[in-house]
Structures are given as structure tokens and as C-alpha cells.
Amino acid sequence: MPQTARPVSKKEIRQENERLILEAAEKTFAEAGFGGATMQLIADVAGLPKANLHYYFPTKEALYRQVVQNIFQDWLKAADVFDAAPGPVEGIGAYIDAKLEISRRHPAGSKVWASEVMHRAPVIQDYLETTLVEWTEGRMAVIRRWIDEGQMDEVDPRHLLYMLWATTQHYADFGHQIETLNGGAPLSADQWEEVKASVKTIILKGIGAL
Structure with missing residues (x-):
């Protein structure tokens, strides 16, 4: 007897609709x-009725804030290695790997964040002043500890973080430029591994950790 398909639950339908909406947004x-961007345009990209968007996200700003929050949560997870890492080689090295992988797999998210900040964060300024400030101060403290332990050179932790963000997110924000310089083709899996190795070597040697 052929097996009948399991009925899809309302929860699964809701999760799938939210995924489609957030990816399209x-x-x-x-x-x-x-x-x-308009809610109608996002609905068209998602392949869902506009009413579905308003059911899950009542306003465009609510949807936008969720997109930005998801982006930042991915970046926060990428930095989890900082707190547990014994030193900058492991901590910063793993952070670079994770951030570059996000740029590879979610380039649109990085572009949303960059555009918002370049326009002086009209929608998420409160998020920058709270969550981002707290996160940055916490990572700066870890870097300062590594410096005090003699595991890396005396550098300004804040500017090191800025450099890490700029370098890793460049591969998403300026993806078209990189593809053009790569003969018009996206970076291959092997090339992404070369990027990770090169960026880690340059940064870690530059701060005296290697």
C-alpha cells in the first residue's frame, strides 16, 4: 500500500509563509x-497574496525591522566564538570564517544593513544605540584581555572590529564588483576558501597573533 502524505500542520504552513516573506523582503x-520597497512588491516576490504579509507583519516597518534583526542575530551568533576562544587565532579566525560565510550565503541581508546605516539608520537607530553598543563593548573587552595577556599586539579593539566588519561584509556589499573582477563569475567554493585563508592570514599577522 502506498503511504499517504502526512497532512501539513498550521504551524508548518505559518513557518513556511514567514520564511518566504522574510526571504522576499x-x-x-x-x-x-x-x-x-512596497508590501505589494514583496508579496509578488514571495508569491503570496498581499493580505498574507499584513497578517504576519502589519506594517512595512515591522517587516523591515524583523529583516534587520535577523541579519544582526546571524552576526551575533558568528561572534559566539569570541567568549569561549582561548586566544585571537581561534576567536578572530573563527569569526572571520563565520562572517564570510554569511556574506556568501546571505549577501542581500548585508546590503540591507549597509544601506540603512549609510542613510543614518532612520528605522533602526534605537537598535544601534542599544544592542549594537552592548555587543561591541563586550567584544572589545575580550580583545583587550588578549592584548593584556600578550597574545596580540597593542591595537585599538574598536578599530580592529571595524576592520573585520568592513573586510568580511565587502564580499557581500560589493559582490558585483568582485564578480566583475573574477571574470564575470561568482566566486567558487574553492575561491571562498582562499578568501577565508587570505583574510585570516592578513589580519592575524597584522595584529601580531601569528
């Missing part, structure tokens, strides 16, 4: 910006 906000 991330792509649309990256391409059109907050001002240029």
Missing part, C-alpha cells in the same frame, strides 16, 4: 531600499 529591501 530581504531581497526586495536590498534592491529597492526601505523607501522603494
Whole structure:
């Protein structure tokens, strides 16, 4: 007897709809910006009725904030290695790997964040002043401890973090430029591994950790 398909639960339908909406919103906000994106356009990209978007996210700002929060949560998870790492080689090295992998797999999200900040964060300034400030101060303290332990050179932890962000997110924010310089093709899996190795070597040698 052939097995009948298991009925899809309401929870699974809701999760799938939310996934489709958030993926479509991330792509649309990256391409059109907050001002240029509309709920109808996002619904069209998601392949769902506009009413579905308003059911899950009552306003465009609520949807935008969720997209930005998801992006930042991914970056927070990427930095989990900082707190437990014995030193900068392990901690910063793993952070670079994780951030570059996010740029590889979720380039639209990075572009949304960059566009928002370049426009002086009109929607998420409160998020920057709280969550981002707290996260940055915590990571700076870890870097300062590594410096005090003699595991790396005396550098300004804040500027080191800025450099890490700029370098890793460049591969998402300027993906078209990189593809153009790569003969018009996206970086291959092997090339991404070369990027990770090169960035880690340059940064870790530059701060005296290697």
C-alpha cells in the first residue's frame, strides 16, 4: 500500500509563509531600499497574496525591522566564538570564517544593513544605540584581555572590529564588483576558501597573533 502524505500542520504552513516573506523582503529591501520597497512588491516576490504579509507583519516597518534583526542575530551568533576562544587565532579566525560565510550565503541581508546605516539608520537607530553598543563593548573587552595577556599586539579593539566588519561584509556589499573582477563569475567554493585563508592570514599577522 502506498503511504499517504502526512497532512501539513498550521504551524508548518505559518513557518513556511514567514520564511518566504522574510526571504522576499530581504531581497526586495536590498534592491529597492526601505523607501522603494512596497508590501505589494514583496508579496509578488514571495508569491503570496498581499493580505498574507499584513497578517504576519502589519506594517512595512515591522517587516523591515524583523529583516534587520535577523541579519544582526546571524552576526551575533558568528561572534559566539569570541567568549569561549582561548586566544585571537581561534576567536578572530573563527569569526572571520563565520562572517564570510554569511556574506556568501546571505549577501542581500548585508546590503540591507549597509544601506540603512549609510542613510543614518532612520528605522533602526534605537537598535544601534542599544544592542549594537552592548555587543561591541563586550567584544572589545575580550580583545583587550588578549592584548593584556600578550597574545596580540597593542591595537585599538574598536578599530580592529571595524576592520573585520568592513573586510568580511565587502564580499557581500560589493559582490558585483568582485564578480566583475573574477571574470564575470561568482566566486567558487574553492575561491571562498582562499578568501577565508587570505583574510585570516592578513589580519592575524597584522595584529601580531601569528
